[in-house]
Amino acid sequence: MTAHAWTLAFAFLILGPLLGALLAGLDRILTARMQSRRGPPLLQPIYDVLKLFEKDTLVVTSLQTLYLWGFLLFMAISGFILFLGGDLLLSLFALAVSGILLCLAAYATNSPYSNIGSSRELMLMMAYEPMLLIVPLGFFLVTGSFRVSDIIAGEPWQVLELGGILIGFLFILTIKLRKSPFDLSSSHHGHQELVKGLTTDFSGSDLALVEIGHWYENVILLGWLYLFFAPLGVAWALPISLILFFGEVLVDNTHARLKWAPTLRLSWWVTGLFGVTNLVLLSLFA
């Protein structure tokens, strides 16, 4: 591991939330423009979180804060491994642990809305986990390694070989980013059926932790997307992955929310149709 890799990893730890906040701000501006609104300033998400820290924190049980810290910690570990050029599978497992801890935090409060929110979140995890796990497998078949540093050093045309997996990944990226039609575990608006779902009973600094965790998560997901194009060089890879990333905003604004059963069925079908087929073809012709 080079000094460069360590710098990048620590840069992620410190600057990751900042970058994530910018992505979130850009997302809000884009959404507003699509709805013919002006939208908030770019730094609005940061203002929001700073304000959350100023507010009183009410908890149903003090343990919920513990689980939330765990969520944030494992999210940071996942990103750290990714940006260090480490093992993609490990990064994925840390991401899963982090997701489970977030659900536990919501379960711990035991209000009906949090309960349904976390149950739905778990169902979403069940929906996207297979596809997310297939991504490293695809990279392994192409480059012979689970290591991010080896994947980056791969052949420029690996994205073509992994076309199906890329499509599958973009599909579940919508779920991971909590975008419509798959935003069924928590909603942006407190007046909807689920109130705020998963985050109903978090407030003040607890809610700020969740927000920061999501900023980290968005950067990690952007990193995963970047990996597909990484061998093309930064000049190509970064713009392409950013465009695809913000393509999700368009999807968000043009779709209504689905129920959990179609979501689960649809994502497993997409995983099977694109992800698995891609893997099978790779193993046959590799």
Added chain:
Amino acid sequence: MPLIALLILFPLCAGLAVLSTRDIEQRENLVRWLAYGLGGATLLLALLHFRTEPEFFTLGQGLTGALDNLFMLGGIAVSLYLLYACRQIKGREWYIPVLLLVQMGLMLFVELAPEHPVVARPFYLDSFSVLMALIVGVIGGLICIHAVRYMHDYHAHGHGAQEAKTTCPERRRRSFFFMLFVFLAAMFGIVFSNHLLWLFFFWEVTTLCSFWLIAYSGTDEAVRNGFRALGINLIGGVSFAGALVWLTHGPGLHTWELDQLVAAGSALALIPAVLIAVAGLTKSAQMPFSSWLLGAMVAPTPVSALLHSSTLVKAGVFLLVKLAPVFHNTYAGLLLSLIGGLTFLVTSLIAINQRSAKLVLAYSTIANLGLIVMCVGIGTAATLWAAILLIVFHAVAKALLFLAAGTTAHLIGGRDIEDMEGLVYRRPALAAAMLIGILGMFLAPFGMLLSKYATLQAFLTVEVLPLGGVLLAVIIVFGSAPTLFFWSKWMGKLVAVPRRPQPSELPLPRDEAIALFSLAALTTLACALFPLIDWLFIHPYTGSLIGAGLIPALDGHLPWETIATMSFMLAALFLLPILFWLRPPQFQASSGYLSGANVDGSASYRGAMGAEREVASRSYFLTDFIREGMLTRVGLLGSGCLLILMMLTGAIR
């Protein structure tokens, strides 16, 4: 050798001693001390023989002959006892005595053969069998200690059936611990026997013990399930006996020694190995033979814990791991893996449907064993490494979970996961034990992560049939998602804050506390020190197989950074709660959100007509989405076809 003899004889004598003690309290004390002694003896064995090369032991001519006769007569006695027990069979269970007779006939055909292979080295010891002995001795011992108090309450609460109460419960109770100890003795026998006929005898004894223990309560349901377990295990027994007939009378390989069978390789040994693998599949409750393990849930919890963690099902996978070199790089091996994979996928999905804690545990056991079988069928150093680690993690974590579930059921009076809501607040120590068990079963950086890591890598580099490896990897990918769902759902119930205080005054009994905390500590240690387990027991075993040229040289081992990162994550998971406990944040407490209509904290709200209504929310079981019946049928059909295919490809080879 003396130690091996001690390990087999000690539990046997212990059982007899327990059987002859009349006084209940005296008997309970005796069981405690004997269990400690047993654990100590296996620890001693492990201390003397870690990192050992395979050692074989010869016995004197006279002793071998005597033991031969003894085990032959013993085998007949076991069969006769089971035949006698068959007087209780009903209607569709007629096949059980038939299987018994067929098996007995086959065995006599083998044993009375005019010319039979001579066994020079009837016992052996290698680092894998030492590890298994450690699991059987230590975990089995702890389960016995838990059972002392548990069975006391079990009878006091009147779980036992009316029939059992009227027909001399005292004798049955005494026999209970006798059977537990005999079970452990037979397990040691399986683990150390190189003589296949003797191994078969011990195999039969475990079948007998499981039948007796499952039917223990004497209710009609228990007896029926006991017979189902017996019937299915006998299918395996007949298949095993068939393998012995092949090895005695068949063309080609003639041997009664396990190591020679394994060393013969797939060209010579595939047919008997496939037949023995069928026996292994029945014991380790793989589809299509999985139903008996679910039926076994009617037994008292310590019995379930014993069957699931350290004894019966582990005997099956133990033998499969031993035979793995034969399966390496064959179609039969790939099909074996697929049977395991299908079992893993189907039972992981079905587990989501289950409400009862014991049933969730049972399905997850079958799923986990499926994962082990998947590894075994591929049979490379990396997958064997994963399989053995899975056996270890599953043994400790599952024993812990079963015992914790049993104790919880006694203390709070409910077997459903829904009843365990708020256990972290109601019974912190018990909940901690259960959470450690769940973490040990599936969450990163524990058991499942390591094994998944190794298996995915191994599957993608498998050579038999390029598609086969990808198929197995995809099975893991789709099977681990439901695993995540049902375990997290369970943890969610445990960590939920109770809406009303639910005090429970019953103290945690001392014996149960000892067993639970030892197992929790063992699970944690196993996770933290798994590289040590690897170095002490697994690496020498795979190393000796590689040295003998039975499996290809080690490739794609876990890089050290991966292990370091995992250890770091594990440490983080433990340090965070400690830090939190040292410096808890001071936040204002509030009640859960009920649209602002809370009446009594989080517990009730003002409903539509102004009436006060209790809050209730339940978990998702997805019964419309995942249909248990249909999935079971698909699983049975698919695995049945795969099984037949496996036997066919074994025969064609």
